[in-house]
Amino acid sequence: MKFVVDGKSIELEKGKNGMDALLLVNEAAKKDVLAYKLDGQEFDLFHPIEKEGKLEFINKDSPEAFHILNHSTSHLLAQAVHALFPNALFAIGPAIEDGFYYDIDFGDYVLKEEDLKKIEDKMKEFSKKNEYIIREVVSKEKALELFKDNPYKVELINDLDGEITIYKQGDWFDLCLGVHVPSTGYIKHFKLETLAGAYWRGDSKNKQLTRIYGISCFSKEDLESKEALKEEAKKRDHRKIGKDLGLFMISEYGPGFPFWLPNGWTLRRNIESWWYDISDKYGYKVINTPIILSKELWITSGHWDHYKENMYTTKIDGRDFAIKPMNCPGSILVYNSELRSYRDLPLRLAELGLVHRHEASGALNGLFRVRCFTQDDAHIYCREDQLEDEIVTLLKLYNLTYTLFGLDYSIVLSTRPETGYIGSIDIWNKSEAILTKACQDSGHEFKINPGDGAFYGPKLDFKLKDCMGRVWQCGTIQLDMNLPERFNCTYIDKDGTKKRPIMLHRAMLGSFERFIGIITENFAGAFPCWCAPVQVKVLPVNNNIHDEFAKKLVATLKEHKFRVELDDSDEKLGYRMRNAQMKKIPYTLVIGDKEVENNSVTYRRFNDEKQISVSIDEFIKLLSKEVEEKTLLVDPKNYKVN
RNA sequence: GCCGACAUAGCUUAGUUGGUAGAGCAAUUCAUUCGUAAUGAAUAGGUCGUUGGUUCGAUUCCGACUGUCGGCACCA
Numbered sequence: 001m002k003f004v005v006d007g008k009s010i011e012l013e014k015g016k017n018g019m020d021a022l023l024l025v026n027e028a029a030k031k032d033v034l035a036y037k038l039d040g041q042e043f044d045l046f047h048p049i050e051k052e053g054k055l056e057f058i059n060k061d062s063p064e065a066f067h068i069l070n071h072s073t074s075h076l077l078a079q080a081v082h083a084l085f086p087n088a089l090f091a092i093g094p095a096i097e098d099g100f101y102y103d104i105d106f107g108d109y110v111l112k113e114e115d116l117k118k119i120e121d122k123m124k125e126f127s128k129k130n131e132y133i134i135r136e137v138v139s140k141e142k143a144l145e146l147f148k149d150n151p152y153k154v155e156l157i158n159d160l161d162g163e164i165t166i167y168k169q170g171d172w173f174d175l176c177l178g179v180h181v182p183s184t185g186y187i188k189h190f191k192l193e194t195l196a197g198a199y200w201r202g203d204s205k206n207k208q209l210t211r212i213y214g215i216s217c218f219s220k221e222d223l224e225s226k227e228a229l230k231e232e233a234k235k236r237d238h239r240k241i242g243k244d245l246g247l248f249m250i251s252e253y254g255p256g257f258p259f260w261l262p263n264g265w266t267l268r269r270n271i272e273s274w275w276y277d278i279s280d281k282y283g284y285k286v287i288n289t290p291i292i293l294s295k296e297l298w299i300t301s302g303h304w305d306h307y308k309e310n311m312y313t314t315k316i317d318g319r320d321f322a323i324k325p326m327n328c329p330g331s332i333l334v335y336n337s338e339l340r341s342y343r344d345l346p347l348r349l350a351e352l353g354l355v356h357r358h359e360a361s362g363a364l365n366g367l368f369r370v371r372c373f374t375q376d377d378a379h380i381y382c383r384e385d386q387l388e389d390e391i392v393t394l395l396k397l398y399n400l401t402y403t404l405f406g407l408d409y410s411i412v413l414s415t416r417p418e419t420g421y422i423g424s425i426d427i428w429n430k431s432e433a434i435l436t437k438a439c440q441d442s443g444h445e446f447k448i449n450p451g452d453g454a455f456y457g458p459k460l461d462f463k464l465k466d467c468m469g470r471v472w473q474c475g476t477i478q479l480d481m482n483l484p485e486r487f488n489c490t491y492i493d494k495d496g497t498k499k500r501p502i503m504l505h506r507a508m509l510g511s512f513e514r515f516i517g518i519i520t521e522n523f524a525g526a527f528p529c530w531c532a533p534v535q536v537k538v539l540p541v542n543n544n545i546h547d548e549f550a551k552k553l554v555a556t557l558k559e560h561k562f563r564v565e566l567d568d569s570d571e572k573l574g575y576r577m578r579n580a581q582m583k584k585i586p587y588t589l590v591i592g593d594k595e596v597e598n599n600s601v602t603y604r605r606f607n608d609e610k611q612i613s614v615s616i617d618e619f620i621k622l623l624s625k626e627v628e629e630k631t632l633l634v635d636p637k638n639y640k641v642n
Numbered sequence: 643g644c645c646g647a648c649a650u651a652g653c654u655u656a657g658u659u660g661g662u663a664g665a666g667c668a669a670u671u672c673a674u675u676c677g678u679a680a681u682g683a684a685u686a687g688g689u690c691g692u693u694g695g696u697u698c699g700a701u702u703c704c705g706a707c708u709g710u711c712g713g714c715a716c717c718a
Contacts, residue, residue, distance in 0.1 A: 101713095113647075196713030197645025204715040208645050211713070239711095243653080252691085252709050307718060326718065360643050360716060361709095369717075454718080542675050570674080571681080578679035592677055604678065611678065642679090 033057045034065055034181045042068075042179045044135050060218045070095035072133060072180045073123075073187050073216035074102045079172040080122035081212075085109065090174065091152040091200055091209055098226070099215035103198050105152070111210050116192040119212075123190070130185030131170045135178060138164050147175060152200065189223040190216035233468050235641040238520035239366040245525050245533070245583060247516070248367060256364045256371030258513060263533035266563065268512055270531035272352065274404075274630075275376055275509075282397055284350035284378055289330030291354055295320035300486055301329040310358045327353035328480075328505060331379040332487045335501075340491040345501060346382035346390055352512075353377045367517035374512045380504040381489065387431060387502055391438040391477070394506060398462060398475055399442065401508045405519050406636045408465040409475075410445035414452035421455050423481030431479050431502075432458050456482030462508075466522040467636035474510035474518070479503070523634065524641045526584040526606055530630045535623065536564040537580040541592035543568040550591045553601065553616065560620055562627075581606065586633050587623065607634050 035045055039053040042064060058064050074093035081088050081104060088109075093102030104111075138146070140157060143164045147153035153175050157164065167176045169184055181187065192214040200206040217223040234240075242248045247264030250257070260268060279286055292314065298304040303311070303325060312323040324330065331349050340347065356372045363369050382390050395411075402409045413435055416428045435458060439446040453459055457479035464472045480503040483489075490498040509515035519527070529535055538554050540546035547568050557564040565585075567576045573590065580588040589601045594613070602613040614622065 110646080194712055195646060198714045199644080202715075204644070208714070210645075213713080250710095255709070303718070310716090310718085328718095357717080362643060362645095362714085363716065364710090539678085540675095541677050544675060572674090572676050573678060574676085575680055576678090581679055588678080590678060594677085602677085609678080 032060045034059065034186065035068055035179045037064075044133075044179050045182045046132070047135055047178070065218070067095045068179050069181055069187065069218065070100040070214075070216045071178075072184075073190050073214060074100040075133070075167060075169065075172075075174055075176070075180065076123050076126055076184055076187050076190075077102050077119065077192070077212060077214060078104075078174055079126050079169060080119050082172060083122055083126075084115075084118060089150050089152060092156070093174075099193070099213060101196075101198075101211050101213045103200070103209040103211050105207070105209050111195060111212075113195065116195070116212070120190075120192050123187075126170070127184050127187050129170065130183050132183045133180045134168045135180075136166050136168060136173075138166055140164055143175065146173070186218075187216060189218065189220050190214055191223065191227070229468070232641065233470075233521075236468070236521040236524045237366075238368075238517040241520050241525040242367070242517075247520065247533075250366075255361065256359060256369075258367060258370055258372070264516070266533040267527060267531055268516060271509075271512070271516070274531070275352070278397070278401075279350045279378075282348075282393065283346075284348040286350045286352075287331070287334055288351055289324075289327060289334065289353065291324050291356070292316075292321050293324060293330065295322055297329050297333075298322050301326075301332075301483060302486060303329070307357075312356050312358060323356045324353070325355050325357045327351050327355065327375060327377045328379060328483055329487070331377075332483060332489060332503075335379075335381055335489055336487060340381070340501070342383060342491055342493045342499070345491060346380055346386050347501075348378060348380045350376075350378035367513040367520075370511075370513050373514065375507050376509045376512065378506050380506065381484075381491075381501040382504070383491075383493075383499070384427070384430070384502060387504075388434045388438065390504065391434055392441070394477055394504075395438055395442045395444075398477075398508055399444070402462070402464060402475075404630060406467070406522060406632050407518075410447065410463050410465070411439050411442070412447050412449055412461045412463060413439060414449045414454075414459050414461065416453055416458060417451050417455060421453075422485075423457065427481065427502075428458065435460060435477075435479075454478065456480050464518065466518060467639075468521070472514075472518050474515060475508045476506065476510075478505040480505055522636045523632075524584075524636070524639060526634045526639060528630060528633045529586040529623070530627045532563070532584075532586050532633065534563050534565050534583065534585050535627075536562055536587045536589060537576075537583075537585045538564060538566045538589045538591060539573060539576045539580070540566075540568050541573055541590060543570070545593070546591045546596055549596045553589070553591065556616065557620070557623075560624070562620075562623060577604075584633075586626075589619075607639065 033045065035058040036043055037056040037058060038049060038051070042058065043049065058068065071094065074095065077100075078090050078093055081102070082090075085106060087107055089105040089107075091103040091105065094100065140160070143157045143166065144154060146166065147157060156175060164175070165177060166173045167178065167180055192212055194213045196211040196213065197208045198211040199208050215223065215226060217226060242264065245263055246261045247267065248261055249259045251259060276286065295304065295313070298311070304322070307325060311325050314321050314323070330353070331351065334349055335347065353375050354372070355375060359369055359371050364371070380390055398409075413432070415432050421428070436448070439460065459476055459478040461473055462475035464474050466472065484500050484503045489501055489503070491501050493499045527533070536557060538550050540550040550566055550568065554564050554566045567580065569576065577588060577590075584606055586606050588604045588606075590604070590611070591601065595601055598613075598615075600613050600615050601619050602611050603619060604611055
């Protein structure tokens with residue numbers, strides 16, 4: 001057999017079943033090879049091959065290796081569970097982005113957390129045996145016979161056509177496509193993490209199985225660093241930081257309805273104030289529409305048909321009303337309230353719209369998923385010839401916004417679904433072309449999801465990546481050919497005829513609740529000076545001697561609209577400094593004899609031990625500049641939470 | 643909504659064959675007035691989520707409810 005390795009062609013003698021040849025290659029390459037790729041396709045090390053091609057090794061350092069190892073670990077888990085619970089029925093056990101899981105039907109037995117330890121120990125036993133993981137091709141009939149006692153596997157097999165493969169290790173075997181590590185001895189450093197419920201085939205009509213999540217690494221260090229990353233994420237949890245910093249709370253009297261506390265509301269007001277500024281600058285007209293509107297409006301918009309189960313309703317004077325779950329119909333009523341000329345377009349109506357949606361109780365999650373939230377919504381009504389400019393400007397605006405909060409992002413374009421769409425193909429094609437070009441020109445990471453658009457138009461989604469590498473979907477830009485039709489929106493064109501405007505929905509932050517949750521975790525609560533709830537803490541060294549000066553300083557800073565607090569409590573300086581640092585306040589000023597004498601301040605910036613003395617005027621200048629330039633307080637990527 | 647776990651002081655939490663609870667931080671008072679991440683002492687603070695049941699007796703065992711957490715489903 002001939003392979004190309006590192007650009008060189010090598011010839012190998014084929015062994016009994018192909019594996020010897022590859023083990024030879026392995027030997028020759030002197031690498032820790034788990035599997036290989038031939039012309040880009042992955043194969044097990046023991047998978048016999050007959051053809052020539054470009055051969056690449058998958059060794060432990062390659063990006064595919066983690067996936068393969070975790071997949072094999074899920075098999076090891078199944079082997080162990082089978083040994084301990086012979087009646088358990090196995091469904092599916094794939095590798096996922098950060099580990100693996102296996103969905104198992106334990107019958108009437110309720111698996112306990114303690115059982116995980118037992119299973120782990122059993123897995124270690126099997127790992128020590130270091131059994132080969134052997135791939136075998138069987139006929140569909142043979143497969144159905146082998147798995148006849150497992151209805152899940154039978155269902156899977158019945159959906160399969162062509163080659164059916166099973167993988168054997170010792171006397172355990174499982175239905176699987178592969179690829180796997182050569183033997184169970186490769187699986188050494190793993191942990192079973194959590195138990196969860198999951199519906200068979202992801203359908204809530206089906207039975208719920210027990211899902212065991214785990215993670216597997218090639219070295220102890222890797223496993224530990226992955227665990228550490230999770231610990232780090234826990235420390236940044238916005239629910240914890242929200243409590244520590246007094247940002248928000250959720251009462252049991254209002255599940256999913258957050259309360260904003262003074263610090264959180266200040267933070268939000270600052271972001272809102274920035275949002276109003278940027279909206280003015282980018283030519284938006286800001287409006288506000290009622291949160292309760294009659295049911296007929298929601299019938300016209302189509303929301304009633306689709307989402308009535310998730311809408312809160314009420315009766316007023318015997319007439320049915322609903323609390324708005326979206327702002328678009330309100331915006332459209334504003335658009336339709338006047339006769340519009342082509343000269344009026346583009347009309348950009350923005351709104352901080354408070355919406356309510358009845359989310360399932362199990363979906364609620366801190367500020368990330370709530371039942372009442374404020375969207376930074378806008379609806380742009382424009383002519384077809386204006387669409388491109390609008391999109392290009394929007395992309396600029398989005399870029400500026402996400403950069404401001406230290407968030408990386410990528411763009412996903414979802415295009416026309418195959419069926420069930422409305423509007424002319426012509427407009428779909430044109431707008432998709434405009435969206436594609438604008439995204440490509442923006443130079444940002446950009447992907448297309450063909451057929452994933454809504455029935456009423458194509459959309460761009462913005463996937464934000466925080467410093468922990470987690471991805472959040474916040475911003476969207478959606479073209480809508482549906483609502484302008486339903487509400488009969490028109491404008492009078494140059495030629496005096498009525499035309500239908502194109503409607504764009506857009507939200508950058510998505511919702512303030514969710515977005516503040518995300519940036520709380522991204523910054524770990526160390527918000528940039530411009531939006532930080534408290535910007536400056538003033539600490540007099542001796543509150544008998546320096547208090548007067550400190551109070552005057554606080555008053556001066558307040559005159560300059562800074563958010564300042566004085567801490568003249570009866571505590572040592574070190575203690576008060578500690579508190580200020582723990583509250584992640586950008587600047588802590590220490591006022592002692594030196595400062596009083598020189599009419600100066602000595603400041604310490606958050607997360608920095610340097611002490612710098614400057615005159616009060618210089619400090620004001622410095623702070624103003626930082627607020628003006630909206631500098632990040634910490635680089636989220638490098639900031640380690642205590 | 644579904645599967646599972648959890649619920650003890652403002653916060654973090656200890657509390658096993660069932661006999662009504664301890665601690666640290668925070669708070670209050672007193673002393674201390676201190677130069678950059680925790681000064682000391684004292685005091686107060688708990689229907690052990692709610693509610694039924696078992697029991698002579700329940701924070702502890704069982705059930706229901708509410709809420710939270712980890713997932714699943716859902717997310718216009």
